[in-house]
Amino acid sequence: MVRPGLKRKTPDEEDYDPLIDGQREWDLEEKLNSTNYSATFVDVRDTGEGFGLAELQRDGFRNPLLFKNKTGLGLRVPSESFNVADVKLMVGARRPVDVMDVRTQQALVMTMRQWTDYYTDPNRDRILNVISLEFSHTKLDNYVESPTVVRQIDWIDRAWPPYLREKQMDALNSMDTMFYPKVRKYVLMSVADCYTDWHVDMGGTSVWYHILRGRKVFWLVPPTERNFQLFEQWTLSGRQDATFFGDMVEKCQRVELEPGNTFFIPTGWMHAVYTPEDSLVFGGNYLHSLNIKLQLRVWELEEKTRVKRQFRFPLFMQLHWYVLARYAGCLMRREHVVPPREEGEDLAAYAERMAEYGTELKNSHQPGQALTQAELQGLRLLLQWLRPLPPNRREVPADLPEPDRLLDDIQELLQEHAADTPDAACTGAPVIRWPAGMLKEAAGHVRQLRGGASAGGRGRKSGGAARPSKLPADKFIHRRVRCRLCEPCRRQDCRECVFCADMVKYGGHGILKQCCIQKQCIACSLPAKAACFLCRDARKFNEVEKEEDNYDPDLDLFECGVCWRLLHPDCVRQLETADFDPAFVTADLRSDQMPNYWCCPVCHHAGKADQLHPRISKGLKMLLKLESEQVETGQAGGRAGKENKTAMVGAAASAGYDSDNGADEPSIIVGDGATSTAAATSSASTSAEVKPVIIKITTSAAGTATVAAAPNHRASAGARGRPARKRRRTAKARAAFGSDEDDSDDPDFYA
DNA sequence: AGAAACGTTATT
């Protein structure tokens, strides 16, 4: 089906003859009704219950499989009401689509909008077919999942380094570059009477194929050596219109597919497809370890018939290197793939990241796991294929430094597994794999703040070692800094709150390391030097500038709460290759949780808006807390009713905040104290003379200045009257505390 | 659920 690897000659090929164009010399009607195509290759079943990897390991993947019902296959598709207009909505109206004109066999390109217009036009003047719309990383991606068994054998899932696939997922300025073979999810839209002539799927890929709407008729010819030779003849003849290939072979089967059917085509099967009524189909291509021999045979056929690169499996050889590397890794604990150093990553951080990478990989190792006979034969053939190739024709991935040693390892592996029995190989579980943790990372789960907050805990012993910055240079949650312009930012330390009391400059231990409760910023901004991922410029606006009438958010810098990149909306808008709505409105993508925080247009287009990481700024959190306490105590005016909670009520209580106003517009004091928002003008805070709200800490000694208590984890023993044990302190702590005397008995700590 | 503690980052 998709991206036919071997197909009729097209006009830009050398021996194309326009005279034979569109002159089918055989009768389609006859092929549809003939009883000649009555071989019984296809294994027809009601549901996918009981079908799985173990069966394929035992019996191989030789014959096509047809499941009348998708139950038990682990396949996910949209409901039957899903139509072409929905595809347009989910992949984008501007998305270019490769279209085949069935009558002339000419290829053309349309936008998805044009295609939808054509498809829904009751008076179509042409017969057009879309069979190669790959939709990974669009919104539609989230609605379609391949059958479980496909994901268990697909080499891209099993062997392509997740870190490379991840690059593709977030590729913004490099959508034109393929970081992995993007052939996993296609949507096929055909109108009645479409016909796709005989072909073998590219690179000897197998296919899964689910009919959502409409019908399809397949003619199938098995991948025998004799049939391949005939097919080669037929293809090179340049006279495909003269002969229906199914009539050249000994056995051919015609099979009709109905809505809800799921069809599996194994490696190398030659097929032609007819569409009796408008249809919508989901499918995908994959290479796997069950038919390596045939896959290589098809590759050879493609070489011989000089199929153009664009119709072949992308990164075919690279994938094979990665597969071998995974076999060496999982079965011999010898990892060969070494991810490169990130731009700007220092050597120590890289070394540590690699150490962790190595540790994680161990979770995928399962030495001793038996291999199937087909697998062993396939690996042997791969060695024979790759070993003699000169370096310039090997296409070894850049992150695989020692290909020859890898080949040696595989040779050794084959010797070790020479006695594997077929029974032992039927485990129902994949042999080559990645650690679950690594795949989770690739799927885009919430990433940590780089450094900064990666360590925590209470007390030295329990804290554990800090983790290094192990994330790629452009992909981390950017730590915010105070705006220095909002009302709380302009205050002075209250010198009384728990955090002030803990500050070294006020006689504390410097262990809490938090800003004064009165000073918690309500508009925390991106660091001054944080720069746009696309233009590398740090251009941004401060809180005062944002209030000005001519402020244009498109020129400001935003952080995406999904892909974590810093972007100027304007820079995104200028991109041509990425998928997004060009008419996006920055204000609509903004999040109220944090200033300069949004779901970027690319992530939004991919349907990931709901994955925006929740991120409430400290100042806003405090306001929410304040509000809930007002409700609780029935008090108004920002002074909390509960004595023992008052310490938590900070500057936000009087920061000129209208809590009924959606709590997202901080008031900014400009220059001499005039406020620039209506909310602030009506608030309690009306002048530049910032008056701290004095709050007593209930645990402190009455009438005295608050003194910091000793850190609890160290003081607890002393509090019970027992002599405190001598503690170990770090050099840093020693410096902060002054002497290393046992201070647990210091009365000041128990005021 | 809330507080305490922490390593790291941003900025001067």
Added chain:
DNA sequence: AATAACGTTTCT
């Protein structure tokens, strides 16, 4: 080099 303090982790 020094200071301020962010936001996660761990403990209660």
